[in-house]
Amino acid sequence: MIYMQISKKLRALGRDAEASLKNVFCEIDSVAFQNTERVLDVFREERVSEAMFAGSTGYGYGDSGRDAIDRIAAKVFGGEAGFMRPAIICGTHALTVGLFGLLRPGDTLLSATGAPYDTLGDVIGTTGKEGDGSLADFGVSYEEVPLKDGTVDLPALKAAIDKCRYTLKVVFIQRSKGYLNRKTLTVDEIGEIARLAKEWAGRDIYVVVDNCYGEFTEAKEPASVGADLIIGSLIKNPGGGMADIGGYIVGSPRAVELCGYRLSSPGIGIEAGASLGQNRNMLRGLFLAPHVVAEALKTAHFAAYVFDSLGYRVSPGAFDRRSDIIQTVSLGTPEGLVGFCRGIQSASPVDSYVSPEPWAMPGYADPVVMAAGAFVGGSSIELSADGPLRPPYTAFLQGGLTFEAGKLGILAAAECCEAAKG
Ligand SMILES: *Cc1c(COP(=O)(O)O)cnc(C)c1O
Numbered sequence: 001m002i003y004m005q006i007s008k009k010l011r012a013l014g015r016d017a018e019a020s021l022k023n024v025f026c027e028i029d030s031v032a033f034q035n036t037e038r039v040l041d042v043f044r045e046e047r048v049s050e051a052m053f054a055g056s057t058g059y060g061y062g063d064s065g066r067d068a069i070d071r072i073a074a075k076v077f078g079g080e081a082g083f084m085r086p087a088i089i090c091g092t093h094a095l096t097v098g099l100f101g102l103l104r105p106g107d108t109l110l111s112a113t114g115a116p117y118d119t120l121g122d123v124i125g126t127t128g129k130e131g132d133g134s135l136a137d138f139g140v141s142y143e144e145v146p147l148k149d150g151t152v153d154l155p156a157l158k159a160a161i162d163k164c165r166y167t168l169k170v171v172f173i174q175r176s177k178g179y180l181n182r183k184t185l186t187v188d189e190i191g192e193i194a195r196l197a198k199e200w201a202g203r204d205i206y207v208v209v210d211n212c213y214g215e216f217t218e219a220k221e222p223a224s225v226g227a228d229l230i231i232g233s234l235i236k237n238p239g240g241g242m243a244d245i246g247g248y249i250v251g252s253p254r255a256v257e258l259c260g261y262r263l264s265s266p267g268i269g270i271e272a273g274a275s276l277g278q279n280r281n282m283l284r285g286l287f288l289a290p291h292v293v294a295e296a297l298k299t300a301h302f303a304a305y306v307f308d309s310l311g312y313r314v315s316p317g318a319f320d321r322r323s324d325i326i327q328t329v330s331l332g333t334p335e336g337l338v339g340f341c342r343g344i345q346s347a348s349p350v351d352s353y354v355s356p357e358p359w360a361m362p363g364y365a366d367p368v369v370m371a372a373g374a375f376v377g378g379s380s381i382e383l384s385a386d387g388p389l390r391p392p393y394t395a396f397l398q399g400g401l402t403f404e405a406g407k408l409g410i411l412a413a414a415e416c417c418e419a420a421k422g
């Protein structure tokens with residue numbers, strides 16, 4: 001039995017963590033309640049019915065479920081328009097559709113949050129091979145404003161906007177810290193950056209938010225505070241652990257229309273596209289997502305408390321408020337990091353018997369170790385962890401479909417790390 005294999009000391013620490021985090025958990029429950037109410041209200045308004053689960057094939061004309069899901073995604077995330085589709089294969093794909101949808105030759109893309117998520121380098125053209133079809137290949141310029149003290153450098157953003165004022169089309173904001181050691185932006189902070197960027201630009205620009213890992217951690221989303229597009233993946237938060245695949249784009253009508261033309265083709269946009277039996281999973285996932293995100297948040301707070309008590313550096317702190325589901329734990333040694341991932345893996349519902357090994361992943365400078373025992377391949381709303389083997393040997397932990405399983409995973413990870421200490 002997993003729990004009984006954990007030392008008495010760690011089990012006591014786990015009980016202490018839960019008792020100490022009681023008020024934090026109450027606040028998380030309150031956000032989950034508000035988000036669940038919003039989702040339910042929209043489902044009622046859109047008259048979600050069993051007929052919508054039938055799905056479609058081929059062109060998918062007349063797929064009322066697909067069209068309802070598009071409207072539901074828009075309303076739930078505070079935009080005027082949007083789409084949520086199984087045709088989007090991951091977050092990077094959704095972001096690619098968003099950026100290529102809006103940007104034209106001669107335009108400038110400006111990142112306000114430093115270098116974007118790793119996989120976007122090849123999309124923008126700052127990494128990857130010339131000629132592969134990046135934005136740079138199509139004559140789109142790219143500028144970025146490095147973070148200062150871990151957050152957006154507003155004076156530098158103003159200067160950068162001044163510099164490219166006449167070609168600026170998109171200001172890009174990444175909500176979550178991703179694989180960086182920085183603070184995650186809150187929805188209100190994003191709203192303020194969006195407002196200032198538009199004011200400083202003095203003409204029509206689009207503010208695009210990479211919303212990955214942020215959905216439902218607060219009671220509102222960036223599309224309701226001035227973002228023109230928010231973009232994310234359904235095998236993270238908003239899929240609620242139920243979606244088998246998919247992504248979403250929500251925002252203002254013209255921006256979403258342009259992205260629809262990029263998703264399929266100009267003229268067709270989001271009017272077509274078979275849902276291939278995914279409507280039920282997407283709706284069920286969206287319904288569950290506020291609660292599942294709350295479970296993942298509790299797991300993150302619990303991990304912060306336990307590992308902080310054991311003397312490891314954690315970020316955010318156990319009592320810090322969050323705007324994404326990512327928790328970092330710096331294990332200090334390669335053995336500690338590998339042990340952490342092995343512990344998480346050993347308490348997973350799928351592939352619990354495999355032992356993660358560090359491997360040289362293409363595109364990464366150092367070997368990477370990962371724990372992923374998920375029902376959906378690569379899903380990171382399910383409990384998962386990974387990290388590069390370099391000092392300070394930081395594990396990036398996220399997910400947890402249920403707090404009960406999350407707690408067991410964290411305690412198993414702590415047990416492995418303590419053993420690795422010798
Ligand atoms: C996960 C993630 C992405 C990319 O999503 P994939 O589904 O892995 O392609 C982009 N940005 C952020 C901040 C992410 O967390």
